[in-house]
Amino acid sequence: MxxxxxxxxxxxxxxxxxxxxxxxxSFASPHFLTADNLFNIGAQTAVIAIIATAQTMVIITKGIxxxxxSVAALAGVVGAITVRDLGFSIWAATAVAxxxxxxxxxxxxxxxxxxxxPPFIATLGTMSAARGLVFIVTGAVGVYGLPxxxxxxxxxxxxxxxxxxxxxxxxxxxxxxxxxxxRFGQYTYAMGSNLEAARRSGIPVGRHLTxxxxxxxxxxxxGGMIAASRVNSGQPNYGIALELDxxxxxxxxxxxxxxGQGRIIGxxxxxxxxxxxxxGAVLLDISIHYQxxxxxxxxxxxxxxxxxxRRRLESRG
Amino acid sequence: xxxxxxxxxxxxxxxxxAEAPVLEARGIVKRFGHVEALRGAxxxxxxxxxxxxxxDNGAGKSTLxxxxxxxxxxxxxxxxxGGRPVRFSTPVDARQAxxxxxxxxxxxxxxxxxxxxxxxxxEILRTGPLGRLGLLDKxxxxxxxxxxxxxxxxxxxxxxxxxxxLSGGQRQSVAVARAIIWATSVVILDEPTAAxxxxxxERVLDVVRRARDxxxxxxxxxxxxxxxxxxADRVEVLRLGRRAARFRADEVTTDELVAAMTGSLVTEKxxx
Amino acid sequence: MxxxxxxxxxxxxxxxRGGSVxxxxxxxxxxxxxxxxxxxxxxxxxxxxxxxPTAASGPLELAVLPKAVGHEFWNTVRAGAECAAxxxxxxxxxxxxxxxxxDVEGQVNLVQNFVxxxxxxxxxxxxxxxxxxxxTQGALDAGIPVAMIDSGxxxxxxxxxxxxxxxxxxxxxxxxxxxxELGAGEHEVALIEFQPGSQTNTExxxxxxxxxxxxxxxxLVGQQPSHSDVNEARxxxxxxxxxxxxxxxIFAANEPSxxxxxxxxxxxxxxxxxxxxxxxxxxxxxxxxxxxxISALVVQNPFNMGYLGVQNMVExxxxxxxxxxxxxxxxxxTQENVDTEExxxxxxxxxxxxxxx
Numbered sequence: 001m002x003x004x005x006x007x008x009x010x011x012x013x014x015x016x017x018x019x020x021x022x023x024x025x026s027f028a029s030p031h032f033l034t035a036d037n038l039f040n041i042g043a044q045t046a047v048i049a050i051i052a053t054a055q056t057m058v059i060i061t062k063g064i065x066x067x068x069x070s071v072a073a074l075a076g077v078v079g080a081i082t083v084r085d086l087g088f089s090i091w092a093a094t095a096v097a098x099x100x101x102x103x104x105x106x107x108x109x110x111x112x113x114x115x116x117x118p119p120f121i122a123t124l125g126t127m128s129a130a131r132g133l134v135f136i137v138t139g140a141v142g143v144y145g146l147p148x149x150x151x152x153x154x155x156x157x158x159x160x161x162x163x164x165x166x167x168x169x170x171x172x173x174x175x176x177x178x179x180x181x182x183r184f185g186q187y188t189y190a191m192g193s194n195l196e197a198a199r200r201s202g203i204p205v206g207r208h209l210t211x212x213x214x215x216x217x218x219x220x221x222x223g224g225m226i227a228a229s230r231v232n233s234g235q236p237n238y239g240i241a242l243e244l245d246x247x248x249x250x251x252x253x254x255x256x257x258x259x260g261q262g263r264i265i266g267x268x269x270x271x272x273x274x275x276x277x278x279x280g281a282v283l284l285d286i287s288i289h290y291q292x293x294x295x296x297x298x299x300x301x302x303x304x305x306x307x308x309x310r311r312r313l314e315s316r317g
Numbered sequence: 318x319x320x321x322x323x324x325x326x327x328x329x330x331x332x333x334x335a336e337a338p339v340l341e342a343r344g345i346v347k348r349f350g351h352v353e354a355l356r357g358a359x360x361x362x363x364x365x366x367x368x369x370x371x372x373d374n375g376a377g378k379s380t381l382x383x384x385x386x387x388x389x390x391x392x393x394x395x396x397x398x399g400g401r402p403v404r405f406s407t408p409v410d411a412r413q414a415x416x417x418x419x420x421x422x423x424x425x426x427x428x429x430x431x432x433x434x435x436x437x438x439x440e441i442l443r444t445g446p447l448g449r450l451g452l453l454d455k456x457x458x459x460x461x462x463x464x465x466x467x468x469x470x471x472x473x474x475x476x477x478x479x480x481x482x483l484s485g486g487q488r489q490s491v492a493v494a495r496a497i498i499w500a501t502s503v504v505i506l507d508e509p510t511a512a513x514x515x516x517x518x519e520r521v522l523d524v525v526r527r528a529r530d531x532x533x534x535x536x537x538x539x540x541x542x543x544x545x546x547x548x549a550d551r552v553e554v555l556r557l558g559r560r561a562a563r564f565r566a567d568e569v570t571t572d573e574l575v576a577a578m579t580g581s582l583v584t585e586k587x588x589x
Numbered sequence: 590m591x592x593x594x595x596x597x598x599x600x601x602x603x604x605x606r607g608g609s610v611x612x613x614x615x616x617x618x619x620x621x622x623x624x625x626x627x628x629x630x631x632x633x634x635x636x637x638x639x640x641x642p643t644a645a646s647g648p649l650e651l652a653v654l655p656k657a658v659g660h661e662f663w664n665t666v667r668a669g670a671e672c673a674a675x676x677x678x679x680x681x682x683x684x685x686x687x688x689x690x691x692d693v694e695g696q697v698n699l700v701q702n703f704v705x706x707x708x709x710x711x712x713x714x715x716x717x718x719x720x721x722x723x724x725t726q727g728a729l730d731a732g733i734p735v736a737m738i739d740s741g742x743x744x745x746x747x748x749x750x751x752x753x754x755x756x757x758x759x760x761x762x763x764x765x766x767x768x769x770e771l772g773a774g775e776h777e778v779a780l781i782e783f784q785p786g787s788q789t790n791t792e793x794x795x796x797x798x799x800x801x802x803x804x805x806x807x808x809l810v811g812q813q814p815s816h817s818d819v820n821e822a823r824x825x826x827x828x829x830x831x832x833x834x835x836x837x838x839i840f841a842a843n844e845p846s847x848x849x850x851x852x853x854x855x856x857x858x859x860x861x862x863x864x865x866x867x868x869x870x871x872x873x874x875x876x877x878x879x880x881x882x883i884s885a886l887v888v889q890n891p892f893n894m895g896y897l898g899v900q901n902m903v904e905x906x907x908x909x910x911x912x913x914x915x916x917x918x919x920x921x922x923t924q925e926n927v928d929t930e931e932x933x934x935x936x937x938x939x940x941x942x943x944x945x946x
Contacts, residue, residue, distance in 0.1 A: 029832060031834070032831075036831065037828075037831045131688060139664075140658040140659045141659075141664055142661065144871070144873045181452055182450070183451040183452075186429070186437070186440060189429055190429055190433075193426035193428035194425065194427065197424060197437070198437070198438075200418075201438030202408075202438040231819040231849065231852060232852070235818070237660070237688075237817060237845075238818065238819075240689055240818070278828075282811070282813055284832070285812070288813060288814050289785070
């Protein structure tokens with residue numbers, strides 16, 4: 001099916017880059033192609049992949065969510081606090097963390113749809129406010145002293161597969177299905193592609209856009225909880241600059257900041273491409289400075305390709 | 318919805334045998350601040366006819382169109398669909414009354430496929446519980462889209478192609494087809510061929526003719542006089558926010574149309 | 590204390606309104622009469638006699654700025670600063686900071702804001718030694734004395750003291766400790782640094798590599814930063830472990846780096862096998878030390894930094910004593926000495942038993 005040929009093109013490029021890098025690393029380091037390392041990469045990338053999935057939904061609507069890092073930190077520390085101070089189970093704490101994320105998403109959604117503040121500005125405000133709340137609820141100290149069970153989401157395993165990886169798979173498949181096969185997904189692409197056309201087609205754009213931000217918030221809350229669980233503590237400084245990583249993952253995977261385009265499979269490829277660069281760099285003991293340059297080059301290449309493709313399509317139209 | 322009382326229908330003396338017009342505007346007044354864009358405008362569309370709405374810039378064409386399609390609510394006057402008074406507060410109201418509009422640039426979502434665009438806002442869902450979850454029946458939509466397009470003579474490679482991959486003429490044909498498929502009484506086309514070449518224009522006009530032949534009424538806003546005379550059955554001329562003249566397209570010349578637009582030829586009464 | 594507090598407030602109000610020497614003298618009289626603190630009498634007389642700014646004669650307001658809020662370390666600095674303020678009496682500590690250590694410009698602005706507010710003194714830790722030098726100078730030019738804690742500026746003005754850990758010397762010791770724990774034979778070691786480019790990070794990295802240079806049997810096979818993020822520290826350590834199956838020792842240079850490294854080693858099932866020398870003493874780090882995950886911790890005395898910074902600043906303002914730099918010292922915490930009284934005073938510093946002097 002060539003329904004989204006243009007998406008498939010940049011996904012193909014990103015996937016090709018991923019494969020090339022994978023093969024290259026397999027030769028460059030004897031430790032790369034081991035089950036342990038691959039599971040490690042999976043677990044390391046889980047949180048970024050889940051939050052990048054959320055970001056992709058927002059980007060498809062022609063929006064952007066800068067608040068993901070702060071909201072993830074808020075969800076993580078609130079979840080950790082409910083376990084430490086209120087004796088919540090990890091599951092109850094996760095529900096609370098997800099609720100925190102959903103609430104932040106609702107705020108973002110209402111700011112965008114009701115207050116009509118551009119997404120960049122609205123979520124910039126949320127980014128700052130949520131980080132402030134993190135420091136207020138933690139007193140600016142990490143939340144420690146958590147029971148062993150708190151590590152389940154981040155460090156547990158199911159049939160030998162990291163639980164975080166399983167969760168990422170469930171989230172990715174679920175959101176991909178939602179976007180590709182349901183009316184919710186159809187509206188999401190339509191709004192990002194041509195908001196006015198969507199409105200005049202009778203789509204309740206305000207309600208639907210808010211729903212997208214809320215769902216994104218749910219995933220960010222889950223991601224924040226996994227991150228906290230992984231380090232068995234609520235870290236007030238978690239997620240600073242996380243929004244850049246997840247936006248990069250989405251863009252590398254073919255999501256367009258002009259809206260209307262992007263698929264979860266592409267975003268996952270983007271997230272793992274970045275993860276491979278970082279993993280490979282450590283395996284080969286390459287300095288962090290070069291890693292950052294390489295990731296930057298990949299973003300440039302991906303966005304340039306996106307622009308190039310759009311220009312060609314437009315010249316045909 | 319409608320709060321206006323059922324009024325005695327005033328019958329056009331020159332057309333006493335016709336059934337009620339499918340869409341009629343009477344004495345529409347629309348003000349924007351101190352500017353009166355429409356000053357008692359009338360407009361009539363009958364079944365299975367193409368009516369061209371023409372007028373000089375600033376005559377009130379686009380305000381009238383937006384009133385007919387529910388974007389603007391009129392300050393005075395009334396709208397009737399099939400003889401019944403209606404009130405459109407949103408474009409959705411107009412669509413529910415069977416009036417579909419194709420706007421110049423706002424017609425389609427470029428990133429969605431042809432089929433998805435044709436069904437935008439009216440998606441076919443799967444039957445049963447899956448449908449209640451919002452699951453799309455993509456196959457049914459593809460089939461429906463392909464059928465409808467072939468009936469209208471719209472030729473595109475395949476209904477799964479994103480709109481962005483189509484030519485301007487194909488894109489506009491899809492937009493027009495979309496309106497025709499869903500309209501039950503009237504399709505309003507605002508400058509549908511303004512940005513198109515000769516061949517592409519002909520394709521779009523062909524779609525319009527087929528729709529008319531199938532019993533649809535079409536309102537065409539255009540600046541192109543030869544085109545108006547080629548496709549329209551009737552022409553209504555708007556001048557200074559009012560209807561200035563009405564013609565049968567086969568009885569009028571381009572010069573007369575221009576005269577009506579500039580005010581040197583009037584067929585309507587100055588005062589009601 | 591109640592009556593003195595009330596009168597202090599009255600004095601403050603009057604001073605701000607009039608700001609005259611006369612008001613200061615009256616305030617001094619009221620203070621002397623009500624609070625009966627002898628030390629003050631002397632300094633106040635001096636201030637009044639020399640016509641110095643009247644700030645010295647009344648309550649003091651000091652801005653104390655960490656590099657960033659959000660870590661155990663800086664909260665201990667704060668406790669020390671507030672302890673010194675409480676002991677000195679009538680000193681208000683304005684604790685404020687940027688949220689990320691990398692927000693250098695934010696800190697420059699913060700310092701400037703406190704200069705504009707005309708606080709009596711500024712005690713702070715520079716996020717960047719060069720970038721903050723003008724901010725310090727700006728405060729001095731405005732007649733506000735400055736004391737640096739933890740990290741100073743470059744150049745450091747002569748009359749600005751630094752109360753800090755000698756990071757380089759302590760990091761050299763950390764390398765020696767690592768060599769000692771690993772014993773004879775060839776060993777591969779890794780370094781988890783935190784914020785490449787920051788002064789403190791550079792000093793610890795240089796100190797550690799300098800220390801390694803004295804032990805030919807140790808080879809540095811991996812060096813990655815954590816950006817002070819536990820998740821990031823864990824990730825890079827996991828990858829280093831993957832790349833170097835024979836890794837024998839890790840030096841992690843701050844709290845998040847240590848926690849992440851210990852978790853990665855634990856997850857790899859190699860706890861106790863790999864020697865971890867850490868830095869700082871957050872509760873989870875100490876727990877790791879007790880359980881044997883971590884072999885030793887280089888523990889600074891952040892309480893002392895805050896304490897000395899505020900104490901000396903107050904003495905300078907009230908008695909005119911010169912400000913002089915001091916090393917706040919480090920303690921090497923191991924499983925053996927973690928429960929000693931001296932270690933506990935460092936770990937759980939309180940104003941009842943301050944780990945100072």
